[in-house]
Amino acid sequence: MDRVKGKVALVTGGADGIGAATARLLAAEGAIVVVTDINREGAEALADELGGLGIAHDAGSEADWHHAIRLVRERFGRLDVLVNNAGIGAGIGDIEHQTLEDYHKVMRVTCDSVFIGSKCAIELMKGRGGAIVNVSSIHGIKAAAHEAAYSAAKGAVRLLTKSVALHCARNGYRIRSNSVHPGYIQTTQMIAWMERADNSADVRAALLAQHPIGFLGEPEDIANGILYLASEESRFMTGSELVIDGGYTL
Numbered sequence: 496m497d498r499v500k501g502k503v504a505l506v507t508g509g510a511d512g513i514g515a516a517t518a519r520l521l522a523a524e525g526a527i528v529v530v531t532d533i534n535r536e537g538a539e540a541l542a543d544e545l546g547g548l549g550i551a552h553d554a555g556s557e558a559d560w561h562h563a564i565r566l567v568r569e570r571f572g573r574l575d576v577l578v579n580n581a582g583i584g585a586g587i588g589d590i591e592h593q594t595l596e597d598y599h600k601v602m603r604v605t606c607d608s609v610f611i612g613s614k615c616a617i618e619l620m621k622g623r624g625g626a627i628v629n630v631s632s633i634h635g636i637k638a639a640a641h642e643a644a645y646s647a648a649k650g651a652v653r654l655l656t657k658s659v660a661l662h663c664a665r666n667g668y669r670i671r672s673n674s675v676h677p678g679y680i681q682t683t684q685m686i687a688w689m690e691r692a693d694n695s696a697d698v699r700a701a702l703l704a705q706h707p708i709g710f711l712g713e714p715e716d717i718a719n720g721i722l723y724l725a726s727e728e729s730r731f732m733t734g735s736e737l738v739i740d741g742g743y744t745l
């Protein structure tokens with residue numbers, strides 16, 4: 496209880512999946528949560544449930560970021576935690592089949608979002624300190640042949656996190672920036688993707704075989720790591736990579 500008591504925390508892509516589990520956990524631990532998502536209804540419904548603020552927000556749009564940050568500034572006057580969670584593009588194609596248009600689309604939501612979000616958060620956090628947590632992936636560490644743009648975007652998020660961490664530390668901002676690297680997590684979308692496959696039992700078995708721990712993760716497994724990085728318990732961590740993957744990258 497109260498591990499992030501009174502902190503104002505914004506979670507992008509917070510209406511579903513890992514983002515929703517994170518928003519719920521941060522709220523349960525005392526944070527005032529701002530749920531942003533391209534799905535306005537979903538963001539507002541969860542925010543209402545948690546007593547926070549819901550904002551319609553395309554995380555790849557600079558104009559939407561300025562709007563969201565203005566609302567946070569007006570309502571709370573500060574931001575203590577930013578969770579850059581929104582990301583798309585898993586499973587959509589190898590280098591021969593993906594178009595440049597697909598690539599730009601994935602980069603925009605998965606990586607540009609972290610760049611713009613970090614910029615906006617620093618403006619609000621400077622002087623008071625804060626924590627930025629970026630949700631990368633195992634594919635930001637270990638490439639996936641069938642996910643060219645996604646691997647590129649998640650790898651970029653990993654190093655962007657470190658660049659921001661160094662910049663903030665050197666300037667004495669007391670803003671920490673860390674990344675989280677989930678293995679395969681059983682979100683609604685992921686389960687739907689597995690079940691859509693003709694050979695869904697084989698797909699699940701193949702994924703399980705890649706996770707030495709013997710099971711796939713749940714959104715809460717990642718939310719627990721994000722909570723730790725958002726809280727003061729991780730005050731000596733910045734620029735680090737928290738891998739939560741059941742041994743996938745070993």
Ligand SMILES: NC(=O)c1ccc[n+]([C@@H]2O[C@H](COP(=O)([O-])OP(=O)(O)OC[C@H]3O[C@@H](n4cnc5c(N)ncnc54)[C@H](O)[C@@H]3O)[C@@H](O)[C@H]2O)c1
Binds near residue numbers: 537555630632680684
């Ligand atoms: N699920 C996994 O197995 C897994 C593994 C590794 C990394 N990740 C990463 O974790 C993060 C969350 O993944 P998830 O599986 O929970 O996601 P998800 O596909 O369940 O989507 C979560 C939310 O993101 C929202 N969203 C989509 N596009 C958006 C945009 N442009 N702006 C704002 N919100 C948008 C959706 O409306 C949805 O509510 C992503 O960055 C993903 O790449 C997921």
